[in-house]
Amino acid sequence: MPEFLPAIALDQLPAQGFKAIEIGGTPLLIGQTSGRLFACVDRCPHAAAPLRIGKLRGEELQCAWHGWTFNVLTGQPVPGDPSLALTIIPTKIEHGQVFVYL
Numbered sequence: 001m002p003e004f005l006p007a008i009a010l011d012q013l014p015a016q017g018f019k020a021i022e023i024g025g026t027p028l029l030i031g032q033t034s035g036r037l038f039a040c041v042d043r044c045p046h047a048a049a050p051l052r053i054g055k056l057r058g059e060e061l062q063c064a065w066h067g068w069t070f071n072v073l074t075g076q077p078v079p080g081d082p083s084l085a086l087t088i089i090p091t092k093i094e095h096g097q098v099f100v101y102l
Helices: none
Strands: 004-009 017-023 026-033 036-041 055-057 060-062 069-071 091-094 097-101
Touching (some): 004 017, 026 097, 036 091, 036 097
Antiparallel strands (some): 004 097, 091 097
């Protein structure tokens, strides 16, 4: 059954950037951009590249393998085929801890 699981302390995240972690065998990116928290599966939906080696510019994360770009808040490709969106993971913060819904 899906549930919110503890992921990382909020103070371990950069104000603009992300950390790669794994929870229950699922590789995730958790970060902040534009003052907002985000989490997504750490795999490019195009070719399964690890997104942790990509570049985050504002709200856009560019895959290092083929240059595909995604909005980390919505998951949508910029521009591109909407069927190839990032898997966005719901988050919440409690007592300085980031939780993810898996």
